[in-house]
Amino acid sequence: MARSGGWGAGSRSDAASQALQRHPTYEFLEARAKRRIPRFAWDFVHGGTGADYGIDVNRRALDGVEIVPRYGVMGKAATETEIFGRRYSAPIGISPVGMDALAWPGSSRCLARAARDENIPYITGTLADSALEEVAEIAGPNAWLQLYGFPRDDHRVTFDMIARAEAAGMSAIVATLDAPVRAKRPRDLANRLVVPFRTRPSTVWQVATSPAWVRALMKAGMPGFGSIARYVDGEPTLDRVASFVQKELIGSFSWDEVSRMRRAFSRAVVVKGVLHPDDAERAVSAGVDAIMVSNHGGRQSDAAPAPIDVLPGIVDRVAGRAKILFDSGIRSGLDAARAIALGADAVFCGRAFLWGLGAAGDEGGAFVARMLREExxxxxxxxxxxxxxxxxxxxxRHVGRFDFPARAAQSVPLAAQ
Ligand SMILES: Cc1cc2nc3c(=O)[nH]c(=O)nc-3n(C[C@H](O)[C@H](O)[C@H](O)COP(=O)(O)O)c2cc1C
Incomplete structure (x- = not known):
């Protein structure tokens, strides 16, 4: 059952809650998180690919969606929403984040608790800190699993993870399509956040000057890849698992593989990272239940359009045949309203929840859920x-709407026109 509360809540008197009252928006939370977590971790979460244009494009595009107010009919806003036959407290969920424990040690467990307590979906990542079974035990059916491809041995790892998600009672699997290659993330390279991890004096200094983060680390233990560790030969040390991921993981799937995933999982199948209506169409043909319109929060291609601008074209093409989920750049409940007004069934957020944890510790995820719901x-x-x-x-009014060429015109060869 979701608790009411948020910036106006008087029910929580602990220090974290009070700190959060003083940080009532995404921007406040991000600024506080920046002061409390090591710089390399902040860079990792905040950064995009290339020159970070994609992040700016996402923001500007959302600001370019205007909703004309209407008055005179009184009521009380009910945010409850049904997705895949389950009722959630709001059309707002938590996007998958790999290496999430860098932002806040123990992050996956905290987010699973937030999802359970606030009754929202949490897509835990293949590369998340906690094993998917642990997340499912905490969040129950509010837990969904994000998947990346491990092509070796006919996708043994991916399909084993799907079987594990099925056994753990997860409500959905989410196949990420938009990372066919590792994106260049300059800040991570500059910080030497690469495999094998090597501690540098600057890393030690950044950690030493982040006491709240260190306390969380001592409580939660070293970050890891909980779902992947079992596939590594020998003792699953952080370096060994990270090298395995580096060598074996391909962050995308073919349409045939999506069809196979559809057959392998009895509950909902989602593809994440779709930006073109033709790809949405292909996904529907492969039997998915939902398309997640996303540009990975600006972390994959600096030339990609803002998902909000391609959303209407995708809605026009596949709405009614698949649910339309949305992420990338959502910073407020108003942003959520913009995406929903343009046809999304629900929105998800990555960084917002991590900044909540970074700003306020373990309770921060639940606060962000309440904040976004009330906004x-x-x-x-x-x-x-x-x-x-x-x-x-x-x-x-949506000035940035991306006009895709009509499908019929596209399929006519130029010579025949
Ligand atoms: C630090 C970080 C790690 C991420 N890791 C993954 C991942 O492992 N798999 C995935 O599908 N998306 C990943 N994403 C993308 C998010 O799922 C989501 O698409 C993105 O954060 C949405 O944009 P927002 O942060 O502006 O809300 C990651 C995003 C961030 C910020």
Whole structure:
């Protein structure tokens, strides 16, 4: 059962809660997290690929969606939403994040608890700190599993993980498509956040000057790759597992592999990282239940359009045949309202939840869920929408909308025109 609360809540009196009251938006949380976690960890979470253009593009594009307020019909905004037959407290979930414990030691367990307590979905990552079984035990059916490909031995690792997700009762698997190669992330390279990990004097200094993070580390233990460790020969030391991941992981799947995944899992199958309506169409043909429109938070291609700008084209093409999920750049409940008004069924956030943990520790994930939910309720009320479906009827101006060529015209060879 989701607790009510957020910036106006008076029910929690602990230090973390009070700190959060003073940091009532994404921007405040990010600034506080920056002061409390080591610089290399902040760079890792904050950074994108290349020159970070994708991050700016995501922000500007969301700001370019205007919702015309409507008044005169009174009500109370109800954010509850159904996804894959389950009712959640809001159309807002937690995106998968690999190496999440860098941002906050013990992050996966904290986020699983936030998902359970606030009744939102949590997509735990293949490369997350905790094993998927541990996450599922905490979050129950609110836990979903993100997958990357490990092509060796006919995808033995991927399909074993799907069987584990099935056995653990997870509600969905999410196949990430948008990382066919490792993206160049300059800040991580400059910080030598590469395999094999080697501690540098600057790393020691950054850790030593982050006492809250160190306390969390002492409580949670060293970061790891909980779901992957069992596939490594010998003692699964951090270096060994990281080398295994470096060598074996390919972060994408072919459409045939998506079809195989569909057959291997009895509950919902999602593909993440779709930006083109033709790819959405292919995914629907492969039998998926949902498309997640995403550019990986600007971390894969600096030339990719903002997902919000391609969302309407994808909605036009596949809505009604698959759920449309959305992430990349969501910083507030208003951003969530923008994506939903343009046709998304639900939005997910990566960095917002990590900054919540970095800013306030273990309770930060739940706070972010409440903050976003309450902001969404306010945005709904300002739009005259008292339910999530009503929000889709809002009057919108969206200057950045990406116009895809019509499908029929595309399939006609130029010579024949
Ligand atoms: C530090 C970090 C690690 C990430 N790791 C993964 C991952 O392992 N798998 C994946 O599919 N997406 C990963 N993502 C992308 C997120 O799932 C999500 O698409 C993105 O964070 C959304 O953008 P936002 O951070 O602006 O909300 C990662 C994002 C961040 C910030």
């Amino acid at each position: 969404l309720a306010v945005a709904m009320a300002q739009s005259g929408a008292w339910t999530v479906p009503e929000l889709r009827e809002a009057t919108i």
